[in-house]
Amino acid sequence: MTDDTITVRYTCPHCEAVTSLERPPNLADRSVTKLTQPGWEYATANDSAEQREAADGIEFVCGEDGPVTDLEGGSVDGCGRPFYLNFVRYEQGIELEPEPPTYGGPRFDFNE
Template sequence: MTVTVRYTCPHCDAVTSVEREPDLADRSVTALSQPGWEYAAPGDDDLESADGIAFVCGEDGPVTDLEEEPVEGCGRPFFLNFVRYERGVELEPNPPTYGGPRFDFVE
């Protein structure tokens, strides 16, 4: 069984839809990919083995505005990040998707 899930482009607020398994856990939608994460295309059959989905706004199928009226996408990439686990521990995205920008200072 699959469900249709809608995601909003962080660049232009266009909405795109994807058919996927309902048990995949979404973490975030970001403008940048997470370092070291493997992304599937929206139509891939094996989304469960990926760390998320890489979209290109308006090029991966029709997009709408929030009221479901057809619009053109901006053509920029954005990324759906799934919740990931390593040895049973949930991994945080890098950089975190909360609390604003993260800075690492090296002395």
């Protein structure tokens, strides 16, 4: 780790394995999801730090982007499935909401 980065841990939503990544300390992380957000562009965990931070998020492949651990730090195999770190996004200075929203559970419209 360098002086201008921190180690951030992300938990796979499929199997709860933990992936660590060096990131700048001024994070704009919104959520970790099993699916991509429509229209968002994702860097990979192996891209340069500049490419990762310029994207809309980061795509991880559990266990293939480096070592993974359990929640206590013990070495485990990852499940090999993709998951996505979604950054906070802005358009013309307004924060965009992800689709589907990443909070409050599913939303249904029962109006006829």
